[in-house]
Amino acid sequence: MANTEISFVRTEMLQEQAPPALNVGLVGWVRGNLFPDVLSGILTVVALYLIYSLLSGLLPWVFGGVWNAGSLSECREIIAAAHGEGAEAACWAVIHERFWQLMYGFYPDHLYWRPNLALVLLFAAIAPVLFEGAPRKMFWITAASPFIIPWLLWGGTVWVPIMAAMGFVIGYFVYKLVAQVSSNLLGLIAGPLALVIWWLFLSSYASSGLASVIPLELEPVASRKFGGFMLAILLGVTGISMSFPIGIVLALGRQSNLVIIKALCVGFIEFIRGVPLITLLFVAQVMLSYFLPAGTDFDIILRVMIMITLFASAYMAEVIRGGLAALPTGQYEGADSLGLDYWQAQRLIIMPQALKISIPGIVSTFIGLFKDTTLVSIISLSDPIGWVKFIQANAEWNGIVWELYGFVAFVFFLFCFGMSRYSMYLERKLKTGH
Amino acid sequence: MNWHTIGPTERVTHAGGMKMGTNVPGSRCSTQRMYQEEVIMNKSVFFGALTVAGLAAVAASAGTLDDVKARGKLNCGVSTGLVGFAAPDASGRWAGFDVTICRAVAAAVLGDQDAVEFVPTTGKTRFTALASGEVDLLARNTTWTLSRDVDLKFTFIGVNYYDGQGFMAPKALGISSAKELDGATVCIQTGTTTELNLADFFRANNISYEPVPIETNAEAQQQYLAGACDVFTTDASGLAATRAAFESPGDHVLLPEIISKEPLGPLVRHGDNEWGDIVRWTLNALISAEELGITSANLAELSAGTNNPEVNRILGSEGNMGEMLGLDAAWAARAIAVGGNYAEVFETNIGENTPIGLSRGLNALWTDGGLIYSPPFR
Numbered sequence: 001m002a003n004t005e006i007s008f009v010r011t012e013m014l015q016e017q018a019p020p021a022l023n024v025g026l027v028g029w030v031r032g033n034l035f036p037d038v039l040s041g042i043l044t045v046v047a048l049y050l051i052y053s054l055l056s057g058l059l060p061w062v063f064g065g066v067w068n069a070g071s072l073s074e075c076r077e078i079i080a081a082a083h084g085e086g087a088e089a090a091c092w093a094v095i096h097e098r099f100w101q102l103m104y105g106f107y108p109d110h111l112y113w114r115p116n117l118a119l120v121l122l123f124a125a126i127a128p129v130l131f132e133g134a135p136r137k138m139f140w141i142t143a144a145s146p147f148i149i150p151w152l153l154w155g156g157t158v159w160v161p162i163m164a165a166m167g168f169v170i171g172y173f174v175y176k177l178v179a180q181v182s183s184n185l186l187g188l189i190a191g192p193l194a195l196v197i198w199w200l201f202l203s204s205y206a207s208s209g210l211a212s213v214i215p216l217e218l219e220p221v222a223s224r225k226f227g228g229f230m231l232a233i234l235l236g237v238t239g240i241s242m243s244f245p246i247g248i249v250l251a252l253g254r255q256s257n258l259v260i261i262k263a264l265c266v267g268f269i270e271f272i273r274g275v276p277l278i279t280l281l282f283v284a285q286v287m288l289s290y291f292l293p294a295g296t297d298f299d300i301i302l303r304v305m306i307m308i309t310l311f312a313s314a315y316m317a318e319v320i321r322g323g324l325a326a327l328p329t330g331q332y333e334g335a336d337s338l339g340l341d342y343w344q345a346q347r348l349i350i351m352p353q354a355l356k357i358s359i360p361g362i363v364s365t366f367i368g369l370f371k372d373t374t375l376v377s378i379i380s381l382s383d384p385i386g387w388v389k390f391i392q393a394n395a396e397w398n399g400i401v402w403e404l405y406g407f408v409a410f411v412f413f414l415f416c417f418g419m420s421r422y423s424m425y426l427e428r429k430l431k432t433g434h
Numbered sequence: 435m436n437w438h439t440i441g442p443t444e445r446v447t448h449a450g451g452m453k454m455g456t457n458v459p460g461s462r463c464s465t466q467r468m469y470q471e472e473v474i475m476n477k478s479v480f481f482g483a484l485t486v487a488g489l490a491a492v493a494a495s496a497g498t499l500d501d502v503k504a505r506g507k508l509n510c511g512v513s514t515g516l517v518g519f520a521a522p523d524a525s526g527r528w529a530g531f532d533v534t535i536c537r538a539v540a541a542a543v544l545g546d547q548d549a550v551e552f553v554p555t556t557g558k559t560r561f562t563a564l565a566s567g568e569v570d571l572l573a574r575n576t577t578w579t580l581s582r583d584v585d586l587k588f589t590f591i592g593v594n595y596y597d598g599q600g601f602m603a604p605k606a607l608g609i610s611s612a613k614e615l616d617g618a619t620v621c622i623q624t625g626t627t628t629e630l631n632l633a634d635f636f637r638a639n640n641i642s643y644e645p646v647p648i649e650t651n652a653e654a655q656q657q658y659l660a661g662a663c664d665v666f667t668t669d670a671s672g673l674a675a676t677r678a679a680f681e682s683p684g685d686h687v688l689l690p691e692i693i694s695k696e697p698l699g700p701l702v703r704h705g706d707n708e709w710g711d712i713v714r715w716t717l718n719a720l721i722s723a724e725e726l727g728i729t730s731a732n733l734a735e736l737s738a739g740t741n742n743p744e745v746n747r748i749l750g751s752e753g754n755m756g757e758m759l760g761l762d763a764a765w766a767a768r769a770i771a772v773g774g775n776y777a778e779v780f781e782t783n784i785g786e787n788t789p790i791g792l793s794r795g796l797n798a799l800w801t802d803g804g805l806i807y808s809p810p811f812r
Contacts, residue, residue, distance in 0.1 A: 072679065073789075076681060097524055098524065101522070101524075101526060106522070106526050222551075224551065224553070282558075285559060285562075286559065286562040286566070290562075290565075290566055377514075378556065378558070379556075379559060380514055380553075380554045380555050380556050380559050382554065386514065386554070389514050389515040390514070390515045390521055390522050390554075391515075391521075392515060392517075392652065393513070393514075393515025393516055393517050393520065393521035394517070394521045394522075394523060394524075395517055395518060395675075395678070395788060395789040395790060396789075398517045398675060398676075398678065398679040398789070399655065399676075399679025399680065401652055401655075401656070
């Protein structure tokens with residue numbers, strides 16, 4: 001009765017079949033992404049046409065450009081000779097001729113190694129901060145670079161940065177001493193106070209005294225010689241690195257229960273955010289020279305750095321406050337229940353999470369800040385935009401527009417794109433969700 | 435002493451700021467007078483606090499010549515870039531018509547035409563840079579007007595370029611006079627005196643126009659070439675420089691009408707006449723050099739002494755002109771050595787053989803029908 005020959009159940013697996021030819025490979029991708037239905041297909045064709053017409057105009061202009069010429073009219077002659085009368089092509093010769101000025105401004109050319117070395121040092125200094133893989137010992141470079149880099153750029157005696165660094169040592173010992181003798185709080189007040197007193201009144205005597213005993217110095221370069229992308233990067237990096245810690249402190253201060261601290265932080269943040277950056281820059285450039293006593297030599301770049309830092313700190317504080325606000329109350333309570341004090345809780349539990357949340361906001365503040373440095377051309381510092389104007393004012397290059405602004409935009413894009421990519425890397429690395 | 439004097443005294447006090455508490459001529463120190471002064475002083479402190487703060491910087495550096503000598507460098511305010519007038523060249527060295535004035539003053543005072551710290555200033559920062567003492571001299575194609583002279587408290591030491599507002603139009607338009615521009619669209623920079631001059635001109639000639647407001651000169655070039663406007667108006671020197679940058683300058687004409695006066699000159703702060711004299715007579719030395727035929731070629735030869743007493747006085751082989759100014763005898767010779775006389779400076783930077791190609795016009799010597807004139811060296 002039982003007929004095992006007749007089976008109702010397939011006993012062997014079917015062979016895998018290749019997917020339909022129209023759904024795989026290039027064809028499948030094109031069908032799926034470019035022409036899934038009629039409307040999308042039309043839009044794709046229109047978009048492709050637009051991209052083609054843009055690139056067909058732009059690429060020959062960019063790559064057909066002239067790299068060697070002494071003036072705009074010479075450029076035009078070469079282009080006319082190569083591509084025929086009326087042809088359009090870029091005159092990159094202006095970038096070729098003025099490249100170093102766009103990079104370093106008036107900085108003396110036999111000293112270009114100093115900003116270059118400073119840049120290398122900067123990368124070495126930020127590597128351990130940015131990448132976990134970097135050796136931990138590199139933090140020593142990070143700690144030393146705020147003193148070495150300005151010395152390299154401005155020159156002068158080596159004792160000024162050393163004595164400035166001494167301030168921190170002195171401040172630390174004063175803090176230790178006072179904290180031992182009396183309370184921790186008094187130490188926290190006395191330490192920074194000693195630091196400020198040392199910087200304001202004593203360090204200049206110490207450094208000039210030591211300089212007369214052991215003269216060890218680099219050729220000084222005046223601030224007015226700084227320019228081009230070197231100035232933009234200097235202002236950007238200073239603003240970014242200083243505004244981050246100040247922003248954290250302000251954000252914490254704004255959340256504080258101590259009335260005066262809270263009021264000060266809120267007042268500062270709201271005031272700075274309520275004022276345009278260009279106004280602050282005008283204050284730095286113009287107002288200060290009225291109000292400071294005559295003969296005060298308060299370096300213009302330093303003034304601008306302070307203003308940019310203050311401006312960025314206020315924005316940074318708000319971005320970080322957003323991160324703090326996004327943390328569930330349970331995290332704060334958890335920290336309390338573990339018996340951590342305020343600073344331990346911030347360091348170990350709150351900040352790592354709040355900062356991670358704020359990364360996109362922080363990086364876009366950084367990018368905005370870096371681009372804002374071009375505003376200094378309005379107060380007649382010679383940043384890249386300032387140099388574009390200088391170059392256009394030469395009889396040889398008068399009338400050239402796209403090439404110069406295009407080049408400046410391209411370099412800015414490289415920096416900002418780099419920052420944006422890094423922030424995405426950091427977000428992926430720190431992602432703990434599943 | 436009666437109360438009538440209080441009115442004028444108060445005004446003087448508030449306007450000057452630094453003069454508070456000075457005695458009115460003829461007054462004697464009665465108690466009433468002292469009381470008045472006290473009141474005035476208190477009021478001045480309130481009203482004039484800002485003025486005092488502003489002037490303190492200036493007052494402290496009253497001896498500009500001494501400051502410059504002590505510093506070993508002349509701080510000279512120039513433009514952030516104007517074709518032919520001021521721009522750094524490929525090696526980073528500043529050159530141009532206005533820059534030469536700075537270099538001439540540095541050569542006269544310090545003996546070195548490179549002992550100049552060039553401070554680029556924008557239209558917005560130039561006056562504060564000068565008023566605050568950041569620069570000793572502003573040589574930045576600045577129009578001499580009453581309000582700048584009187585209200586901003588600067589001394590224009592002369593005119594080194596007589597400019598005026600003009601028009602540029604495409605040759606294809608076939609017009610030969612600005613009066614034929616009825617109904618034309620005009621590219622014009624906003625917020626400048628040129629805007630007001632334009633309105634005046636068209637109203638006076640009873641013709642209509644349509645303004646196309648433009649922010650910067652570079653933008654104006656693009657707009658004009660793109661045909662957004664029929665004519666472009668700005669200072670004649672600027673028009674010439676703009677046209678020189680075109681691919682085919684011959685297709686555009688500058689119309690003959692000049693509709694405003696723009697005397698451009700170097701300026702210094704009020705209150706230091708000795709310094710103002712040095713700058714003024716440095717410019718005059720360049721102008722007189724052209725008039726008397728002193729050029730960079732024959733300068734050395736003429737410095738040895740000539741039959742012409744005025745040449746001798748300028749070049750220092752006769753008289754004590756330099757000593758009167760607080761300088762040495764060869765000051766003017768060094769100033770002329772920088773870029774030659776006025777004509778040579780003009781020809782090198784903005785003259786007909788440069789891409790800008792300006793003719794002398796109003797800036798010819800008075801003997802050639804122009805306005806350039808120097809008082810005698812005597």
